[in-house]
C-alpha cells in the first residue's frame with residue numbers, strides 16, 4: 183500500500199487553494215434524488231468519498247457526468263440527473279465503505295415513497311448510531327422497518343405529510359436527512375435544535391435554489407414548507423473549512439505562513455480563535471485567510487462542540503500543533519467517544535499526551551521525532567502529517583486511504599508550500 187514520506191523541519195510558506203468541502207459535497211450530491219432535472223455541482227473535491235457517492239448514485243439509475251476538468255485542476259464539475267430512479271436500495275457493500283451513504287435515505291424516501299439503506303454499522307471514531315435520522319423521518323410521517331441489517335423507510339400513500347421534530351442531541355447528518363425529506367412533504371415541518379454547521383447552510387442554499395421553501399437558515403430552528411416538486415440547479419460547493427484549518431495548523435507548526443485561498447473566516451471562527459489563543463496570527467484577506475506563526479506557541483484549554491463551537495473534526499490537527507506549545511493544553515472531546523486514536527501514534531513521535539476518558543492533556547515538547555505511524559481515521563491521519571512536518575528526521579504515514587477520503591492531493595498542496603513530502607507506491 184502507498185505511504186507518505188515526510189522529511190520534517192522545513193518552514194512552510196506560500197499560497198494554497200482550499201478545495202470544495204467534502205462534508206458539504208456529501209450532502210449536496212444526494213439532492214440530485216429530489217428532482218428529475220439536472221443538478222450541476224461545481225467545485226467538488228477530487229476525493230475517494232465523492233467517487234464512492236457517484237457510484238452509489240449510479241446504482242440508483244442516476245446519470246452522472248464530469249465536465250471540463252483537467253487533471254492539473256483542483257475540483258471538478260459534476261452533473262447528476264435522476265430522470266428515472268431504477269433502484270431505491272443502498273446496498274451493504276457501498277454503505278459499509280462510506281458512512282455518508284445514509285444521507286440518501288431522506289431524499290429517496292421523499293421522491294420515491296420508499297428507501298432501503300444498509301445499516302452503516304460501527305465506525306472507528308465511536309458508535310455513531312442513526313437513531314436520530316430515523317426518529318426525525320418518523321416525525322415527518324415515515325414508517326420505519328428494520329430487517330436483515332437494512333433499514334426501510336416508507337411514506338404513506340400520497341407522500342409524507344411533514345411534522346415537527348426536536349433533536350435531543352445536535353446531529354449534522356440527521357438534520358440533513360430530515361431537511362432533504364421535509365422539502366417535498368405535503369405540509370409544513372419544523373426542526374428544533376437542528377445542527378447549524380456551515381455545511382447545513384450550504385445544503386439549505388442549494389435546496390432553496392432548487393425551489394424549496396426554508397425559513398430560519400443558519401439557526402437551530404428550521405421551518406420547511408413542503409413543495410410538490412423541485413427543479414434543477416447549478417451550485418458551487420462551499421470551501422472546506424476543515425481542510426483550511428488543517429493547513430493552518432501545518433503552516434503554524436513549522437513556524438511558517440500560508441494564504442488559504444478561498445477560506446471564509448465566518449465558517450471557522452472557533453478554529454481561528456483557538457489558533458489565535460496559541461499565539462498564531464490569523465488575518466482575513468480579500469481572497470482568503472492568512473495564517474502565520476508568531477513566536478512561541480501557547481497552550482490552550484478547549485472542548486469540542488457543535489457549530490459555532492470548536493469542531494470535533496479539527497481536534498486531532500490542533501492537538502498535533504499543541505504538541506509543540508510551551509506548556510500543557512487540555513482538550514475535551516464532547517461529540518464522539520473514542521476519538522483519540524492519534525494519541526498513541528503522536529506519542530511514538532515523542533509527543534507527551536495523556537488521556538483520561540474524554541480529556542487529553544497535551545504537554546508541549548521541544549522536539550518531535552519522525553517515526554512510522556498510521557491512523558484509523560481521516561483527521562487522525564492528518565494530525566500525524568502535521569506532526570511529521572515539524573518532526574526531526576523522517577516520518578512515514580501509512581494507510582493513506584483515510585487521507586485520500588478527505589484531503590484533495592494533500593502532498594501536492596503541501597509541496598506547494600515547500601514541504602519535503604512524497605507519496606511512495608507499494609512497489
Ligand code: UD1
Nearest residue numbers: 205282310311312313314315352353354355356495517518
Ligand atoms: C458529521 C460529519 C463529521 C463530523 C460530525 C460532527 C459528515 C459526512 N460528517 O458526521 O465529519 O465529525 O458531523 O460535526 O458531514 N448521534 C446519535 N444518533 C444519531 C446521529 C448522531 O446519537 O442518529 C450522535 C453521534 O453519535 C455523535 C453526535 O450525535 O455523538 C453528533 O453526530 P453527527 O453530528 O450526527 O455526526 P455525523 O453527521 O455522522
